[in-house]
Amino acid sequence: xxxxxxxxxxxxxxxxxxxxxxxxxxxxxxxxxxxxxxxxxxxxxxxxxxxxxxxxxxxxxxxxxxxxxxxxxxxxxxxxxxxxxxxxxxxxxxxxxxxxxxxxxxxxxxxxxxxxxxxxxxxxxxxxxxxxxxxxxxxxxxxxxxxxxxxxxxxxxxxxxxxxxxxxxxxxxxxxxxxxxxxxxxxxxxxxxxxxxxxxxxxxxxxxxxxxxxx
Amino acid sequence: xxxxxxxxxxxxxxxxxxxxxxxxxxxxxxxxxxxxxxxxxxxxxxxxxxxxxxxxxxxxxxxxxxxxxxxxxxxxxxxxxxxxxxxxxxxxxxxxxxxxxxxxxxxxxxxxxxxxxxxxxxxxxxxxxxxxxxxxxxxxxxxxxxxxxxxxxxxxxxxxxxxxxxxxxxxxxxxxxxxxxxxxxxxxxxxxxxxxxxxxxxxxxxxxxxxxxxxxxxxxxxxxxxxxxxxxxxxxxxxxxx
Numbered sequence: 299x300x301x302x303x304x305x306x307x308x309x310x311x312x313x314x315x316x317x318x319x320x321x322x323x324x325x326x327x328x329x330x331x332x333x334x335x336x337x338x339x340x341x342x343x344x345x346x347x348x349x350x351x352x353x354x355x356x357x358x359x360x361x362x363x364x365x366x367x368x369x370x371x372x373x374x375x376x377x378x379x380x381x382x383x384x385x386x387x388x389x390x391x392x393x394x395x396x397x398x399x400x401x402x403x404x405x406x407x408x409x410x411x412x413x414x415x416x417x418x419x420x421x422x423x424x425x426x427x428x429x430x431x432x433x434x435x436x437x438x439x440x441x442x443x444x445x446x447x448x449x450x451x452x453x454x455x456x457x458x459x460x461x462x463x464x465x466x467x468x469x470x471x472x473x474x475x476x477x478x479x480x481x482x483x484x485x486x487x488x489x490x491x492x493x494x495x496x497x498x499x500x501x502x503x504x505x506x507x508x509x510x511x512x513x
Numbered sequence: 514x515x516x517x518x519x520x521x522x523x524x525x526x527x528x529x530x531x532x533x534x535x536x537x538x539x540x541x542x543x544x545x546x547x548x549x550x551x552x553x554x555x556x557x558x559x560x561x562x563x564x565x566x567x568x569x570x571x572x573x574x575x576x577x578x579x580x581x582x583x584x585x586x587x588x589x590x591x592x593x594x595x596x597x598x599x600x601x602x603x604x605x606x607x608x609x610x611x612x613x614x615x616x617x618x619x620x621x622x623x624x625x626x627x628x629x630x631x632x633x634x635x636x637x638x639x640x641x642x643x644x645x646x647x648x649x650x651x652x653x654x655x656x657x658x659x660x661x662x663x664x665x666x667x668x669x670x671x672x673x674x675x676x677x678x679x680x681x682x683x684x685x686x687x688x689x690x691x692x693x694x695x696x697x698x699x700x701x702x703x704x705x706x707x708x709x710x711x712x713x714x715x716x717x718x719x720x721x722x723x724x725x726x727x728x729x730x731x732x733x734x735x736x737x738x739x740x741x742x743x744x745x746x747x748x749x750x751x752x753x754x755x
Contacts, residue, residue: 382592419592
């Protein structure tokens with residue numbers, strides 16, 4: 299069963315809630331190895347998306363929702379997360395195209411395009427202690443799930459679980475990109491805030507997908 | 514708000530801090546009074562960060578059609594600017610360059626080049642010239658020291674050395690300083706002017722040399738003779754303005 303506009307809107311609302319709930323946690327993580335604005339910036343960005351969801355014209359697609367998130371985050375986030383997540387959602391929107399329903403392989407393609415967008419924009423590689431360290435395992439898991447015939451919700455569940463593991467695995471790493479890289483060895487021992495927010499957003503995607511599949 | 518200067522390259526300063534970006538425009542404006550210099554610092558609502566909208570509108574404001582050079586500070590300033598470039602139409606994007614150079618030194622050098630009517634590639638290379646070894650705080654201190662002894666340079670044991678008297682009525686101001694730096698940059702060997710790097714515009718400007726000042730052009734590189742002679746000749750000619 300594919301995921302449609304209802305799921306996409308639910309995902310964004312759930313993302314806004316989850317980011318709000320974890321705002322302080324993200325700020326704390328970022329304060330340890332960055333400039334401390336990640337939680338606040340992401341919260342501002344997603345809160346700015348919410349009212350715009352009501353203005354989506356009838357007949358909008360999941361891709362339209364992703365594009366709306368992209369342009370809003372780019373304009374409102376202010377930190378590196380704005381252009382990075384903005385590019386991710388934008389590339390994801392392009393991959394989703396004008397499909398009204400996304401099946402397992404389509405969801406995997408959206409996640410792959412999003413990850414590729416982040417890599418293109420931030421030029422980080424796996425192991426640099428960035429959000430890429432959550433995204434790449436998520437994409438790999440999504441691809442594997444889709445290839446084995448999993449439906450969209452199961453693909454997202456696999457991606458979310460892998461992103462969570464990837465985020466945790468950033469803790470011992472020494473940062474090589476972004477503000478944390480200025481800290482060198484001192485960045486080890488802290489989880490990357492961008493990887494953490496990635497895990498939260500993908501978990502929100504999986505939770506809303508399984509809710510809509512169960513409905 | 515300053516509109517683009519027809520036919521001239523514009524310069525946009527992108528910083529996390531609105532005050533840094535505005536301060537850079539103010540600083541560069543001293544040497545580039547008519548160039549299109551635009552500050553795009555901070556977020557839309559005045560916080561620390563960078564704004565896609567401010568960067569996008571800044572580029573549009575600085576663009577006369579001759580091109581725009583954008584200088585950025587920390588990471589997300591570059592990411593935001595690259596994202597803004599993605600949203601430009603292809604034709605406009607072709608003439609916008611993000612230059613990887615020190616924001617202050619590179620920005621001032623770019624502004625002076627833009628002021629003197631250089632084309633896009635030349636303004637880019639002026640900004641990049643600030644990127645080399647020696648540019649930065651240490652260089653600036655050196656320049657300050659040199660300034661203190663500007664009127665009486667110490668005789669030095671350089672491989673090549675020429676001493677000339679500055680004839681320009683307004684001293685070594687932005688345009689002749691830029692001419693000097695441009696000429697010095699065409700030579701490989703390091704050349705100094707009163708002890709400071711001849712390829713660093715900010716350092717040369719910081720010497721504060723006025724009419725009648727004694728200027729020692731020197732190089733400790735055995736291959737530096739041609740560069741020293743060329744710069745000395747340019748200085749003696751009054752940089753074409755006397």
